[in-house]
Amino acid sequence: MKRLFLVLMVSFIGIIGAFAQDGHRSKMSPEEFRQKQEAFITDKAELTQDEAVKFFPIYFELQDKKRALNDRAWSQIRKGKKEKMTEAEYEAIITNVLNARIASDKLEKAYFYRFKGILSCEKIFKVQGAEMRFHRELIKDFGRKP
Numbered sequence: 001m002k003r004l005f006l007v008l009m010v011s012f013i014g015i016i017g018a019f020a021q022d023g024h025r026s027k028m029s030p031e032e033f034r035q036k037q038e039a040f041i042t043d044k045a046e047l048t049q050d051e052a053v054k055f056f057p058i059y060f061e062l063q064d065k066k067r068a069l070n071d072r073a074w075s076q077i078r079k080g081k082k083e084k085m086t087e088a089e090y091e092a093i094i095t096n097v098l099n100a101r102i103a104s105d106k107l108e109k110a111y112f113y114r115f116k117g118i119l120s121c122e123k124i125f126k127v128q129g130a131e132m133r134f135h136r137e138l139i140k141d142f143g144r145k146p
Contacts, residue, residue, distance in 0.1 A: 059127075065107055
């Protein structure tokens, strides 16, 4: 269950990041996206200004690394849409996607320890919940906007 949650979270980050970056259905620049995300998470996780200043550069560093892994995984998935691929080619694609997910999970764990140097575990937990709520609200907004 935890693994599924992490996979979904990585997928959401990639999707939302892609919308924010390419302007698809959203007029928000990547900088605006991050500002809104930072303000939302700071508020919902009840971060102090000092905590936010220390936390968000590391948080966004993690998001950038996860986005790069997610982009590589999607690149592999797009390769699988070609016609007449061999079983070995499909296996290589699946292996590469799984390896990207594992690498993302390892990043999450490594950054958790970095976050612990700044925030309590309670606040890290609140940040994770706020992050999910932020993405849910964005998805709802995308559904409302033409």
